[in-house]
Amino acid sequence: MEKLVISSSPHIQSSQHIIKIMRDVLIALLFPLAAGIYYFGINALITVAVSVFSAVLFEFLWNIINKKPQTAGDLSAAVTGMLLGLCLPPTVPFWIPVCGSFFAIIIAKQLYGGLGHNFINPALAGRGFLLASWPLIMTTFVAPFDGVTSATPLALLKAGEQSATLEALFMGNVGGCIGETSALAILIGALYLVIKRVIPIEGPLVYIASAGLFALLFGGGSGIDGFLFHILSGGLLFGAFFMLTDYVTTPSTRRGMIIAAALCGFITALIRVKGGYPEGVTYAILIVNVVSPLLDKYIVPRRYGRKGVSK
């Protein structure tokens, strides 16, 4: 017998692994991607592919240039690229996802120390950067199937015009970003992640409920239809299940997560109904990302057994 291995307990570990989790997220995102391809054609696939490829390439090059351990294979860059690609309009020129991936991977993630050290969601940071830099390209949407330029349901609502039916919103048969239009596809992907225990469910649920309720409260609609319209339109569901559930940039405690999610819903509704933009998910989640460290700092576990004990 060779020498025995000595290490500290525990001597067994679960089969969970970061790379497996990333793989599960990629699998879940295939559903919204499929819906995007179905509604917006092959261009949607190419946009997402360029986004994923460039994100992984930037991660790879960064590690080469800085002589760091190669992390391009840990799938986290692929997830970022996939998320970014899915929240782009289907008709953007192909240099858009490349610029977005650069900002996401290099500026938002690697400059802060790489995986686990970024303070905002890289994909959303990339999207926010694109939105601020090329607002026209980033807000030009097309109708499904025919490719004719059309406004999103939220933009129509803002303009006071007749908007999409709930059924169209649920199926995804409306104008919007590649992966964001089909509530059905997003929910299937989300269900997969919940079953695989990759994401806890309470954050997304609180966020969705909070956004819907505050939207009504601010006068963005009325009744159950108004509520459903708000939660099914724009990037709310996509953001709730795939962005707000990012481990790194949201609170680590359940309590913190619920507070962050409620706050996120409030900000989303505020921007949508009272703000200048028709949609507020991106900026709402980015703001919550910034608040999350504070929530983790001030929500300290309680001391065990402090009550009713003699000294």
Place this chain on the structure above:
Amino acid sequence: MKRSFSGGIHPPTSKDLTKDKPIKILGAPPKVVIPLKQHIGAVCDPVVQIGERVKKGQLIGESAAFVSAPVHSSVSGTVSDICLYDHPSGVKTPAIIIENDGLDEYDESIKPYGDYNKLTKEEIVAAMKKAGMVGMGGATFPTHVKFSPPPDKKIDTLIINGAECEPYLTSDHREMLEKPRGVIDGVRIMLKVLELPKGYIAVEDNKTDAANALKNAAGKDPSIEIVVLKTKYPQGSEKQLIKVITGREVPSGKLPADVGTLVSNIDTCIAMSEVMARGVPLIRRVITVSGSGVNNPGNFSVAIGTSFREVFEAAGGLKEDVKKVIMGGPMMGQAQYSLDAPVIKGTSGLIALKERDVQLYNEMPCVRCGKCSRGCPMKLSPLYLALYSRNLNFEQMERYHITDCIECGSCSFVCPSKRNPVQYIRVGKALLAAEKSKGKEKK
């Protein structure tokens, strides 16, 4: 729904390897090694000399300190050496080596105590001490100390821990099945010492056969309640058990007695009844020998002082590519460096793992997924405790209640980044304690 605590994890139990294997009694080996420290507290001094002939059950080491437990010879034979010897703790420890003459002659002083009802509680506690009884779940706290709480601490609840939540281990399970009367008698004796009307035996719901055996043995006795708990790690942790059964929380740095409870183990309970019935001190115990590296896993009754090597041989020997040997369960047990180390009073199991089960991963960055917080049975934030331990940030360690950690390892089990928060926390706790004592010296 079955009762349980919040948090916790569900590791694979791996108990099927041995749960149906009846306890096999192993004869004592030609040579036994009896460490002079097998308990929490003061090391014993030898009371025999090299070359002296000793009998089975004879006292060979004791200490004048209150918190200590005497040790006895598990064979009859001759003391061949008293020296530093390999010990499961990883540190060489003074031990008495005895060559077994195979005669199995018992010491003359050993005689049954008879009916415990005729003894006073002081006499029973003295018997516990004389027999060298310690908590046999692994913590090895001297039993007589536990049963002599200071007068201002009134014990009102006795809990017997039959949860056996560690994966692989099935020795308690087998003992409850095979010796339910011993368990019940042990509880009755303990109740008498504590002058309590009722005690609880807690069993996880993956051992309902054992729970039923205990129920049958207890009959209609109203003084014993068998509580079936959900199977979850660390259900058998003292603090979790007390919380589930009484709703009380034992703060860090305090004992169960501070919240009026006393927790004892199944083995200790059986040892209690056997000491009363036969007067033989603690010189044998039941252990589980299991894991992928063992040819014939099983449960064995072994003489204290038998080397790990001999125990594994009795279990069909080790497979060739054994990479790790653990004393205790895989969650909180200790990795062993030497197969010459002996079975001691606190050895609940020996697990040998093959190379494929010895997981050595590269640490990935913490992504703050919070799985460790959700799995923590003490509701702590292991990720931050580990971070601050690493950064030597004592103020934050205290703010996040580092001393509340029970070191169960649930955080390290669940971590998808394959980090080892509990180890950072252990180090952090030790450094914090050192820092505090340094501060006191200055004052």
